[in-house]
Amino acid sequence: MIVPACDRRLADWLVPFQVLFTRPTWQRARVLVEGAILTPHRRTISAALRATGKSADAGFALYHAVLNRCRWSALAAARILFLMLVDRFASSGPVVIGLDDTIERRWGAKIKARGIYRDPVRSSHGHFVKASGLRWLSAMLLVPVPWAGRVWALPFLTVLMASERAAAVSRVRHKTLVDGARQMMLQIARWLPGRAIVVVADSAFAAINLLAAVRTRVSVVTRLRLDARLFGLMAPRETGTIGRPRRNGERLPTLAQRLLDPQTAWKTLIVQGWYGETERRVEVATGIAVWSHPGRPIVPLRWLLVRDPLGLFRPQAFLCTDQGASPEDILSWFVRRWTIEVTFAEVRRHLGVETQRQWSDRAIARTTPVLLGLYALITVGADDLHQSQALVVRSAKWYRKTSLTFADAIAAVRRQIWAEAAFTTSPAQTDLSKIPGHIYDRLADLACYAA
Structure with missing residues (x-):
C-alpha cells in the first residue's frame, strides 16, 4: 500500500496557519488538506483519508471533528x-x-x-x-x-x-x-x-x-444604470445664505441621453485582456458627478460610458468611487x-466543490471556504515550484495548449507530494521488479491530472 507522507513543501506552505490550531488538530488538518489535493473525486473526509492512506485509522471520527467541532477561526x-x-x-x-x-x-x-x-x-x-x-x-x-x-x-x-x-x-x-x-x-x-x-x-x-x-x-x-440620477458637484455656498444647504448641484443628463447626444466627446482606447480576448478597441466618454436619490446618501463618482465602434456589444456604463x-x-x-x-x-471541476456531504452547520460553513482557499494555496505552491523548476504545460496533438492553467498547477503540486511520499511495502518475495519508466509516467499523469 502506498502511504504518502506530508510533503515538506506542502508543510512549508501551511506553516503560517499553524497558530490557529492546537497541536493534535493541526496534524489532522494537514492530513485533510493533503487528502483534498490528492483525491480525484468527491471531497469528503473519507476520500481524503483514503488518499492519504489512513482508511484503517481507528480515530477517523477525529478528522470529522476538525470541521464540525474543533475551535478555530x-x-x-x-x-x-x-x-x-x-x-x-x-x-x-x-x-x-x-x-x-x-x-x-x-x-x-x-x-x-x-x-x-x-x-x-x-x-x-x-x-x-x-x-x-x-x-x-x-x-x-x-x-x-x-x-x-x-x-x-x-x-x-x-x-x-x-x-x-x-x-x-x-x-x-x-x-x-x-x-x-x-x-x-x-x-x-x-x-x-x-x-x-x-x-x-x-x-x-x-x-x-x-x-x-x-x-x-x-x-x-x-x-451603472443608464438612467441613474446624476447631478453636478455642489458649488461653494455663499456667505449669508439662509436655509438648509443643497446636497448636490444641478441635474445632469442621463447616460442614455449622452449616448444619443452628438456633442458627447468620445475617446478611443485599446483595452488589454477584454473578456478573454487579447485586446479590444472601444470608445469611451467620462466625467465626474454625484449619484443621488431621495432619502439616501450621496455618492461622488466618476462615470464611464463605453461603446463598441463595430457594434458587437451594447453600450455599457460603469462607475468608480x-x-x-x-x-x-x-x-x-x-x-x-x-x-x-x-x-x-475550476473549483467545481478540480477541487470537488458541490461534492462534499457534510450536514452539520459548522462543517457546511467551513468546508466550501476551505476548498476555495485551497485554490489560492495551490497557486502559491505552483509558484514556488515554478521558481525551482519549470512547470509543464500538458498538451496533445489535438490540443495545442501554450499557457499554464490551474489543471497544470494542481498536477505539479500533486507530483511534488507523490515524489516525496514514503512507500511502505510487505513483499511476499525478495525478487522485486521495478515499474518501467514509461508506464510509471503514464500512471503518474493519470493520477495527477484526474479531475
Whole structure:
C-alpha cells in the first residue's frame, strides 16, 4: 500500500496557519488538506483519508471533528491567506479585489441555510431555472500570475449567506448580499491599512447605501444604470445664505441621453485582456458627478460610458468611487472580473466543490471556504515550484495548449507530494521488479491530472 507522507513543501506552505490550531488538530488538518489535493473525486473526509492512506485509522471520527467541532477561526485563516497572496502577487500598486456570489447546489432537510435561487448558469434572459442550494459570497484577489500569462482570481474570504427562509426560522435578521459585501469590504480594508484597495463587482452591488458606506476606505468599480440620477458637484455656498444647504448641484443628463447626444466627446482606447480576448478597441466618454436619490446618501463618482465602434456589444456604463481614476484604469480593473467565473468553474471541476456531504452547520460553513482557499494555496505552491523548476504545460496533438492553467498547477503540486511520499511495502518475495519508466509516467499523469 502506498502511504504518502506530508510533503515538506506542502508543510512549508501551511506553516503560517499553524497558530490557529492546537497541536493534535493541526496534524489532522494537514492530513485533510493533503487528502483534498490528492483525491480525484468527491471531497469528503473519507476520500481524503483514503488518499492519504489512513482508511484503517481507528480515530477517523477525529478528522470529522476538525470541521464540525474543533475551535478555530475561518476569518483568521482568511486574513493569513490574504496577506500571503498580497505579499507574493501584489506587493506594489493597488490591490484589486473581485467580489461575487455563487450558488452551491445542495439538497437535504438538515441543511438549514439552504434556499431556492435563480440558477445563473442554466438560466437565460428568456428562461428561468431555479436551484436549491447554498449562496456564498466570495472575495478574490485579481492578480496577474506571471507563469500563467493572465489574471487569476484567487479566493481568500468566502462567507455563507443564509436564505431569507433560514433567517426567519432562526429568528434572526436576514443579511442581504449588499450587507455582506459592506462587511467584507470594510474587513479587508482593516487587514491592509495604507494600501490602495479597488473592489470590482457586478451590478448587484451598485447600491448607493453600500457605496456611501465604503467609499472612504476602498474604491469600488461596478456597473451603472443608464438612467441613474446624476447631478453636478455642489458649488461653494455663499456667505449669508439662509436655509438648509443643497446636497448636490444641478441635474445632469442621463447616460442614455449622452449616448444619443452628438456633442458627447468620445475617446478611443485599446483595452488589454477584454473578456478573454487579447485586446479590444472601444470608445469611451467620462466625467465626474454625484449619484443621488431621495432619502439616501450621496455618492461622488466618476462615470464611464463605453461603446463598441463595430457594434458587437451594447453600450455599457460603469462607475468608480475614486473620481481621480482614469478611464484606462477603470476598464483594466473591471475586465479582470470575468476570471472570477473561471475560478468558480475550476473549483467545481478540480477541487470537488458541490461534492462534499457534510450536514452539520459548522462543517457546511467551513468546508466550501476551505476548498476555495485551497485554490489560492495551490497557486502559491505552483509558484514556488515554478521558481525551482519549470512547470509543464500538458498538451496533445489535438490540443495545442501554450499557457499554464490551474489543471497544470494542481498536477505539479500533486507530483511534488507523490515524489516525496514514503512507500511502505510487505513483499511476499525478495525478487522485486521495478515499474518501467514509461508506464510509471503514464500512471503518474493519470493520477495527477484526474479531475
